[in-house]
Amino acid sequence: MTLANCKKCGKLFMKKNRDICDSCYDAQNKLAEEICNYVVSLNTDNISMVDIIKKFNINSKEFETLFNNAKFVQISDILTIKCIRCGNEFKPGRKTGFICDSCLKKLKL
Ligand SMILES: [Zn+2]
Numbered sequence: 425m426t427l428a429n430c431k432k433c434g435k436l437f438m439k440k441n442r443d444i445c446d447s448c449y450d451a452q453n454k455l456a457e458e459i460c461n462y463v464v465s466l467n468t469d470n471i472s473m474v475d476i477i478k479k480f481n482i483n484s485k486e487f488e489t490l491f492n493n494a495k496f497v498q499i500s501d502i503l504t505i506k507c508i509r510c511g512n513e514f515k516p517g518r519k520t521g522f523i524c525d526s527c528l529k530k531l532k533l
């Protein structure tokens with residue numbers, strides 16, 4: 425066991441297998457659950473991450489973290505995310521990361 429500073433709140437905590445403390449982790453799970461419940465309750469077949477960010481007053485980094493931690497698997501089919509390079513909106517599908525296909529292609533060149 426090692427002590428580390430929480431990536432989110434900066435508090436010192438016992439580092440296990442994540443880089444945020446237990447209370448931040450709980451808060452993160454709760455937020456993800458609320459977002460999923462909200463999206464499901466809308467009964468829509470398309471929602472943009474921009475709408476979610478506005479609605480829940482979070483920043484895109486927080487959204488990205490949740491997404492990358494597979495918190496949005498339940499809603500990933502209806503989710504549209506914004507490419508961090510060109511700003512185009514696209515469907516992430518099962519992909520992780522916030523870069524659209526055309527930017528990804530450019531990166532690989
Ligand atoms: Zn924390």
Ligand SMILES: [Zn+2]
Pocket residue numbers: 507508509510511512523524525526527528
């Ligand atoms: Zn792009």
